Amino acid sequence: xxxxxxxxxxxxxxxxxxxxxxxxxxxxxxxxxxxxxxxxxxxxxxxxxxxxxxxxxxxxxxxxxxxxxxxxxxxxxxxxxxxxxxxxxxxxxxxxxxxxxxxxxxxxxxxxxxxxxxxxxxxxxxxxxxxxxxxxxxxxxxxxxxxxxxxxxxxxxxxxx
Amino acid sequence: xxxxxxxxxxxxxxxxxxxxxxxxxxxxxxxxxxxxxxxxxxxxxxxxxxxxxxxxxxxxxxxxxxxxxxxxxxxxxxxxxxxxxxxxxxxxxxxxxxxxxxxxxxxxxxxxxxxxxxxxxxxxxxxxxxxxxxxxxxxxxxxxxxxxxxxxxxxxxxxxx
Amino acid sequence: xxxxxxxxxxxxxxxxxxxxxxxxxxxxxxxxxxxxxxxxxxxxxxxxxxxxxxxxxxxxxxxxxxxxxxxxxxxxxxxxxxxxxxxxxxxxxxxxxxxxxxxxxxxxxxxxxxxxxxxxxxxxxxxxxxxxxxxxxxxxxxxxxxxxxxxxxxxxxxxxx
Numbered sequence: 043x044x045x046x047x048x049x050x051x052x053x054x055x056x057x058x059x060x061x062x063x064x065x066x067x068x069x070x071x072x073x074x075x076x077x078x079x080x081x082x083x084x085x086x087x088x089x090x091x092x093x094x095x096x097x098x099x100x101x102x103x104x105x106x107x108x109x110x111x112x113x114x115x116x117x118x119x120x121x122x123x124x125x126x127x128x129x130x131x132x133x134x135x136x137x138x139x140x141x142x143x144x145x146x147x148x149x150x151x152x153x154x155x156x157x158x159x160x161x162x163x164x165x166x167x168x169x170x171x172x173x174x175x176x177x178x179x180x181x182x183x184x185x186x187x188x189x190x191x192x193x194x195x196x197x198x199x200x201x202x203x
Numbered sequence: 204x205x206x207x208x209x210x211x212x213x214x215x216x217x218x219x220x221x222x223x224x225x226x227x228x229x230x231x232x233x234x235x236x237x238x239x240x241x242x243x244x245x246x247x248x249x250x251x252x253x254x255x256x257x258x259x260x261x262x263x264x265x266x267x268x269x270x271x272x273x274x275x276x277x278x279x280x281x282x283x284x285x286x287x288x289x290x291x292x293x294x295x296x297x298x299x300x301x302x303x304x305x306x307x308x309x310x311x312x313x314x315x316x317x318x319x320x321x322x323x324x325x326x327x328x329x330x331x332x333x334x335x336x337x338x339x340x341x342x343x344x345x346x347x348x349x350x351x352x353x354x355x356x357x358x359x360x361x362x363x364x
Numbered sequence: 365x366x367x368x369x370x371x372x373x374x375x376x377x378x379x380x381x382x383x384x385x386x387x388x389x390x391x392x393x394x395x396x397x398x399x400x401x402x403x404x405x406x407x408x409x410x411x412x413x414x415x416x417x418x419x420x421x422x423x424x425x426x427x428x429x430x431x432x433x434x435x436x437x438x439x440x441x442x443x444x445x446x447x448x449x450x451x452x453x454x455x456x457x458x459x460x461x462x463x464x465x466x467x468x469x470x471x472x473x474x475x476x477x478x479x480x481x482x483x484x485x486x487x488x489x490x491x492x493x494x495x496x497x498x499x500x501x502x503x504x505x506x507x508x509x510x511x512x513x514x515x516x517x518x519x520x521x522x523x524x525x
Binding site (some may be wrong): 063066130138142143155156157159171173174198200202203 | 388389390392393395396398399400402403408431454456458459460461462483485486487488489491492516
């Protein structure tokens, strides 16, 4: 079906590419992907989070942590990192993403770059702890009809100097 | 009028659904709705904010606050909550939203889930106070041609354990 | 080429304007513009940042700083403001944008309003410093096929009372 936008107004140059083209549609779709993936991350649903990577996906965290290859390794690494930092302490961690840039790569995949800021909330305390922030570089592919991450590289801002 | 995207490039699988379809258009539209609604909230324009709910809209804040039903009640509740917290102190409060997920519900309405983080700024002091953060679950409907909230449920993160 | 959205589902009122129309496409495009511009700002690539303004673009910061007119002046002002605040101290500053509202102005340009929150990270310290936050009002135009800023007015929240 063709998208019929039967708006009773005149189109202007602002309604044609590069302002309003396919890249804009794709951009909104990629935003949705990250919203869902971030919710899984923040709820520590590590298996479902790992399933947003391709089977052979790679997660490259900041050193000294080692890259995790494949979904099982990614799920394990995520749980282990959380336990290392918070032990059994009850916390609710959130990632706030911004400055998402999406570009088509030569091989047809998508390069996505964005920033992320972590907040950590503890029971009954309304003021979140802040940090770290990081730059994230992803390679996204269409995998069986779904957007998935083939590679993620995370560079924490405080280790980026 | 049909959207003509006369870009001089080849379309790829990334330009077809599910990557670039109607859901992506709708997603961008819902983002716009929240940007406008949040600006009204942050400027404490309580009547206009309440008008972004349906006539019988419901706002369910965190206990012990009680649900507010209908626009008049929502406007009143908003003003009262602000006064309870800040009295007559001059503050500028902002809500930063992220991780917006939108899904069509069986009855044709939209379920929208997102996170929000509050900052509070006081005159002459450049460092905002932070918190609380919360998870918000909305039901959106097309009401007389406009997107409006039929129901909003707010779960502050520090009360969610 | 026409965007063919061959999704195997029924369209509803939620898939037609005003929910899913040209304005939504344009909105996603404007978000992309800001993501790219913000990355240049945060990386202190002042010449490239200035090139996202029109030749005669104006940047109006908070007083007592004076408006900067033209790309060379904007690049200089940006570098000078950074040096005034941080000297030669190594910092990584980020701007987090939210509540973007876009509206067509009578002359065919776009008015864009949004909020911004600054974080500052220092080497080895994972907790960012926060602030200030500000309201930004831009006028965007299509300039030689690219979105560019013709005018930017910044109102820091702590100076807005």
